[in-house]
Amino acid sequence: MATTEEIREKLAELVNDVVGTPAEDVQLDKSFVDDLDVDSLAMVEIIVGCEEAFGITIPDEESKKLITVGDAVAFIEANQ
């Protein structure tokens, strides 16, 4: 089981891969769209990356609710 910090780190790596935002900026209180330059398609890529990395499924209706990095980390933590 990955810890909260491990999940954040992996997520930060994915965000950096997909949109180039520095990994250290990817903190729990940051909004993907407003703070991290993630648009809807990049978000899909990040979701797919999370599904692979953590072996989970993130349904579309759930993914729409993931506004901040904290939302995503919490969802992954609860479902891994």
Add this chain to the structure above:
Amino acid sequence: MAPGQGAQTPGFLIPWIADDSVGAELNWLGAVAGLDLAHYGSQADADTIKDTAIAQPLLVAAGLCALKALFGAGSPAAAVDLAAGHSVGEITAAVLSGVLSAEQAMVFVRERGEQMARAAANQPTAMTAVVGGEPQAVLDAIAAAGLTAANHNGAGQVVAAGTLAQLEALSANPPARARLIPLSVAGAFHTEHMEPALAKLAVLAKAIGAADPQTKLLSNFDGQAVAQGQAFLARLVNQVAQPVRWDLCLQTMAELGVTGLLELPPAGTLAGMAKRNLEGVETFALNTPDQLDQARDFIARHADAKSAGASVAKAAQKSGMPRAAQAVLSASTSHSGAPYAKIISVGSAVPSRVLDNQYMCQFIDSSDEWITKRTGIKQRRWIGEGEDLRSLALTAARQAIAKSGLGLSDIDGLIVSTVSHYYQTPALAPLLAAELGLSDAVAYDISAACAGFCYGIAQAEALVRAGHVRNIVVIGAETLSRLTDITDRSTAFLFADGAGAAVVGPAQVNGIGPVVWGSDGSQYEVIWQSADWEQAVLAGKPPVIGMNGQAVFKWATSYIAVAAKRALEAAGITAEELDVFIPHQANNRITDTMLRYLKLPEHVTVARSITKYGNNSAASIPIAMDELLASGQAKSGQTALIIGFGAGLVYAGQVVTLP
């Protein structure tokens, strides 16, 4: 067994001519062929009888004379269980089995020899036997030199054929532990160099009334027995430019449990090969008339050894009884198949009307920056005055056909992939075939949306290899602008018009890798048509295409990226070996994500034609391919991965050699 070219030696018919009746037969066959065969078989020197136009009729006549001497007026087919010939020897075997008369055989072989000699005169070509070495390494070395493995003779003997320069390349880089032996033949027989010989022979073959074989008759094409005389004849024609698979003939003989093999004069080569390949099989090389009694004994002894079932069948046949209760369908169609298929050429057409993002933003709440960032599209092409689906498709197809160098009569199929043809029936393909001048061509449409071109290539490859068509045009053509809601801010800027076409035909080296394809109908609703045609008629307006862009994006960047990797693996190609990547031009962001997943190296050229042309569905891959080749970014002979994916959802991808 009847031997092929190269087996003849000066004076080899002298002992046969000594017998008056055999001499008379030889004179008769020579009269039919218009050649003094008695002279060539007794007096002429080695160089004279090396001439293809003489050697071929001479060899067939020698075999036919020996058959006459062995069986008199009786039927050879009733006495033996199986017949096979090597190369030109196939014609002798056809007579033995009752497919051709001796006279038909002589006329055909005279033309075959003449046409092949003429084709060989086009440029200096030759053949070299490669003996020993590790089989795969030998084939690799032959392919690396640009040569064709024209004869597979079994037991570590392959004959390579091609231009003198290519043969020099082979001797410069020979396979390990193999010996190269140049053969004294005057051309690269059984390769593409012989293709000029096919046309005349095909015309002649049509006029020959061939009977069905009365004994098992094996074909050099695949070593299998052919049940229909006409089908065997069609194979005889095509075989001129196809490798001789004597190894497969030997394999079939082994599977059938053959116990004895007799080789007709000039005998020795095939008997020797049989000894090396088939354990426990007795061979007999018939070279002089004084062996005739022994030869008859040999045949009787081994014919007696044949299975009880075969004897019963033969007896039934003789008494006119039906051979079997169930009719056996013959598998061959009008043509024999090809070992491989390839894309021979490609062409494309886009409408003249260019619409930039600014123009589209009159109708949708969007911006040039937003569209560029999300999709990579800067402009698209929509049809204007005087342009329609048909005109685009025809232009692309005409280009591809012109570049292929094929005549219209060589092309007998046309597949169109489109979702923009407004008629449920009839399909667009027959109309295009007629306008292109393809008479009696197989023609049909397929509906596989943006995967359509790759679906079409997969079908074309299979049809060519199976022999259902010789050469076939695959067209992807769309006018999505007529199916676009210009006020839909998720699709208005995306969809576009265009057409691309490819000609697919037979090849000696594989040019189209295994297709990786499938569908996911559980996502039927992800890309949709707003109304069926009945509803549209009632509503008084045509339907439009819509989609859930994010769902498509997710599927494309996860599942399709994996499928692309599987297509590479299926073709045995590593990312390093790939030269060009041409995904369906749906969205540059999808392409980028696939690239990250596939880890394609820097040197791989990636198609980005969406920037200029938008997403024109089934047309996008051939258009991108044509553009990359025309601009020099990609080159003929390079290895490209193509993959299409779209409404259905459906997908298909394969690795191809660029034309």
